[in-house]
Amino acid sequence: MKKSQLLLLASFLAILYSGATALNETYYASICPNLESLVQGAVRGTMSTSNIAAAATLQIFFHDCFVQGCDASILIQNASGDDEQHNFDNQFVRADGYKTIMAAKAAVDADPQCTNKVSCADILALAARDAVFLSGGPTWKVELGRYDGKISTSNSVNLPRASDNFDQLMSRFSVHNLTPTDLVALSGAHTLGATSCFHVNSRLYPTPDSYLDPGFAINLQGQCPAALNVNQFVLFDNSVTTFDNNYFKMLQQKKGVLFSDEVLYVDTRSSSIVDKFATDQSAFFTAFVDSMLKLGRIGVKTAVDGEIRKDCRFTN
Numbered sequence: 001m002k003k004s005q006l007l008l009l010a011s012f013l014a015i016l017y018s019g020a021t022a023l024n025e026t027y028y029a030s031i032c033p034n035l036e037s038l039v040q041g042a043v044r045g046t047m048s049t050s051n052i053a054a055a056a057t058l059q060i061f062f063h064d065c066f067v068q069g070c071d072a073s074i075l076i077q078n079a080s081g082d083d084e085q086h087n088f089d090n091q092f093v094r095a096d097g098y099k100t101i102m103a104a105k106a107a108v109d110a111d112p113q114c115t116n117k118v119s120c121a122d123i124l125a126l127a128a129r130d131a132v133f134l135s136g137g138p139t140w141k142v143e144l145g146r147y148d149g150k151i152s153t154s155n156s157v158n159l160p161r162a163s164d165n166f167d168q169l170m171s172r173f174s175v176h177n178l179t180p181t182d183l184v185a186l187s188g189a190h191t192l193g194a195t196s197c198f199h200v201n202s203r204l205y206p207t208p209d210s211y212l213d214p215g216f217a218i219n220l221q222g223q224c225p226a227a228l229n230v231n232q233f234v235l236f237d238n239s240v241t242t243f244d245n246n247y248f249k250m251l252q253q254k255k256g257v258l259f260s261d262e263v264l265y266v267d268t269r270s271s272s273i274v275d276k277f278a279t280d281q282s283a284f285f286t287a288f289v290d291s292m293l294k295l296g297r298i299g300v301k302t303a304v305d306g307e308i309r310k311d312c313r314f315t316n
């Protein structure tokens, strides 16, 4: 056997034994050649009418991949109410994110070549990338070829919490083979969007926790009064629709809005990563892309256990 053949065999066996599905960047090249521009056009459209659309789309991708893998199970609506969307951890996801993905799916299906040939899971992965890019962040080639899951249950949802410390966050990330660098880089998604006071008040009352800059704590108390109103929000950073490294600079100043954000700077196991990303935006962008690719490979389904959903909200 030639060396090149051996290498081919080795990589084939590696895929076989890891159980991993081989996604690739050109999966739809002949099936739906205009896929990328169709999705990007739809994301651009919803972003022009909603300044929260990009943030919500990116958050949905994360909430999907961490639960049953990147299979668009988060989009399923079960009339019985037993689905991922109904779990408490998904109650704060903004409708503009779901609308963005539905708009992208409609745009794809409107092209006769593409109708019902692209999975909702792949559309979500592309839309999340475009949300980042169109907010001023990095772009990258999205790996494609995921199938849509057929199951969505409320009980399966188990997501990181705003009250988690570093060990709790890492235990949730390491289940998916994600490292502390992935945790810090992906948390950089909080450069976009906002949080309900629901996730902040416990840090502020009766007295602000020690991770908070005292002046910033007073500022937060002004935005989130002690009498909790879940409909009041705090923006994660002051460039809330711009994907940049400002989030990490805020962590250095003890101005991380969530406890789980500030913990990344307080804990010595991740503080140097925060410092790196705060001083070098391109290092953050490179790491973010790398971590998004890893996130996108979690629990990918194939034709054996998945399908190409006709309506992203319902199994076929």
Ligand code: HEM
Residues within 6 Å of the ligand: 052, 054, 055, 056, 058, 059, 062, 092, 093, 094, 160, 161, 162, 163, 164, 169, 183, 186, 187, 189, 190, 192, 193, 194, 195, 196, 197, 198, 199, 258, 260
């Ligand atoms: C590290 C663990 C994480 C925790 C504990 C966490 C927690 C939260 C919480 C509590 C909110 C606010 C929800 C609300 O009240 O509206 C939020 C928002 C958000 N999260 Fe995370 N998150 C984490 C990681 C991630 C990751 C990995 C991503 C994406 C790659 C992400 C993307 C977002 C975005 C974009 C928003 C803003 C949504 C909006 O403005 O509508 N988060 N997150």
Ligand SMILES: *[C@@H]1O[C@H](CO)[C@@H](O)[C@H](O)[C@H]1NC(C)=O
Residues within 6 Å of the ligand: 022, 023, 024, 026, 027, 145
């Ligand atoms: C991408 O994956 C599909 C399905 O596994 C396969 O048919 C196609 O040849 C792959 N393309 C490349 C460039 O590997």
Ligand SMILES: *[C@@H]1O[C@H](CO)[C@@H](O)[C@H](O)[C@H]1NC(C)=O
Residues within 6 Å of the ligand: 078, 079, 080, 082, 150, 151, 152, 315
């Ligand atoms: C909807 O939920 C019910 C009750 O949990 C379950 O039996 C059914 O299979 C679910 N339907 C779908 C399409 O997941």
